[in-house]
Amino acid sequence: MPRPAHLVVPLDAPSPATGFGTAPCLTSGPGSRLLVQRDDAELIVRELAGWAPVSTIRFPAPWPRGFGSWAVSPAADLAVFAGRHALRAVDPSGHVRWELRHRCWAGCPGHTDVAGHADDRDHRYSDSGSVAFAADGTLVWAHVRGPSADADTGQDAAEEWLVLDAADGTVLDRAATGTAAAGSVHVPHPDPGQMGLSVGEGQDGSPLRWGRWDGRRLAVDTFGGADRVLLAVSPSGDRLLTVTHDQDTLAVHRTADGSVTATLDADAVPPHPAAEEDTEDDETRAYFDYEGGFVDEDTLVVGTAESDEEFGPGRHWLVDPASMRLLDRLAYPVEVSGPPRALGDGTWYTVSAAGGALLVWAL
Numbered sequence: 276m277p278r279p280a281h282l283v284v285p286l287d288a289p290s291p292a293t294g295f296g297t298a299p300c301l302t303s304g305p306g307s308r309l310l311v312q313r314d315d316a317e318l319i320v321r322e323l324a325g326w327a328p329v330s331t332i333r334f335p336a337p338w339p340r341g342f343g344s345w346a347v348s349p350a351a352d353l354a355v356f357a358g359r360h361a362l363r364a365v366d367p368s369g370h371v372r373w374e375l376r377h378r379c380w381a382g383c384p385g386h387t388d389v390a391g392h393a394d395d396r397d398h399r400y401s402d403s404g405s406v407a408f409a410a411d412g413t414l415v416w417a418h419v420r421g422p423s424a425d426a427d428t429g430q431d432a433a434e435e436w437l438v439l440d441a442a443d444g445t446v447l448d449r450a451a452t453g454t455a456a457a458g459s460v461h462v463p464h465p466d467p468g469q470m471g472l473s474v475g476e477g478q479d480g481s482p483l484r485w486g487r488w489d490g491r492r493l494a495v496d497t498f499g500g501a502d503r504v505l506l507a508v509s510p511s512g513d514r515l516l517t518v519t520h521d522q523d524t525l526a527v528h529r530t531a532d533g534s535v536t537a538t539l540d541a542d543a544v545p546p547h548p549a550a551e552e553d554t555e556d557d558e559t560r561a562y563f564d565y566e567g568g569f570v571d572e573d574t575l576v577v578g579t580a581e582s583d584e585e586f587g588p589g590r591h592w593l594v595d596p597a598s599m600r601l602l603d604r605l606a607y608p609v610e611v612s613g614p615p616r617a618l619g620d621g622t623w624y625t626v627s628a629a630g631g632a633l634l635v636w637a638l
Contacts, residue, residue: 418456574595
């Protein structure tokens with residue numbers, strides 16, 4: 276029998292849902308809960324006390340939305356934009372706190388800004404990196420196409436993972452990722468000295484990298500080079516959740532060494548109830564979304580929305596992370612869209628069917 280989800284609060288998007296905006300997201304950490312949305316001209320950050328909005332902060336964007344990703348500090352006093360050719364840290368007034376240039380992801384010889392390439396398809400749809408703040412906001416982790424401007428080399432370098440001082444952009448250490456990214460996503464850890472990096476290489480796979488910064492040196496672990504997408508870190512930081520690149524298998528890993536403690540195969544998920552009986556088995560077989568996480572230390576929420584969409588509403592599932600046993604299908608009182616995104620504090624959120632709000636849920 277489906278497990279009912281309780282609506283905690285709907286949160287209106289900071290910017291109207293238009294073709295020029297993106298869906299908002301929630302970030303949650305110690306003493307910080309932010310509703311964030313990027314539109315074409317700025318990054319809009321709504322600070323929340325509990326679930327009530329208390330202030331709205333706007334960071335002017337240095338380039339259009341389609342030319343990179345972003346991260347905002349836990350204190351909402353600094354945003355770092357990861358563009359095609361540089362990292363740029365901006366405060367709410369639009370003042371550039373610091374900038375670090377690197378080789379252009381689009382492969383061009385070099386440019387000072389995006390203006391001359393705004394209409395260039397190769398730049399708009401180029402490969403890309405990503406950026407994230409450490410849990411305490413003191414460090415910035417960035418995946419860039421090397422060499423960066425501070426590197427002591429005149430030759431092209433492979434993709435790099437950088438640890439920077441958030442205050443002034445000083446590169447504290449760097450390591451080659453050994454990847455050929457189409458894109459990447461950072462997954463923060465409660466310990467500011469640890470960070471996950473999930474690198475998408477298109478059809479070639481999705482290598483996972485785990486970084487540890489001890490105050491002097493960045494050490495990077497590949498956890499055996501497994502072709503897995505990193506989805507989430509548990510609230511304690513002791514466990515990781517991944518899904519295979521083909522979306523067939525979820526796994527929980529020990530953060531200490533990357534070892535797998537339990538797995539869940541998509542064969543355990545029943546076909547969508549709206550699937551026709553005469554449909555071929557391989558067409559009705561569910562697979563996991565590239566989103567999911569820890570509702571709390573002892574509960575996972577994952578989705579099969581992408582594979583369900585042909586037949587009807589996407590389904591979300593509760594999973595026991597210790598045994599990776601499928602527990603229940605979630606039942607919502609209103610229509611939701613897309614995968615679930617867990618916050619680790621007993622809640623998760625979905626996007627409303629119309630896309631103009633986030634819906635926060637609990638059990």
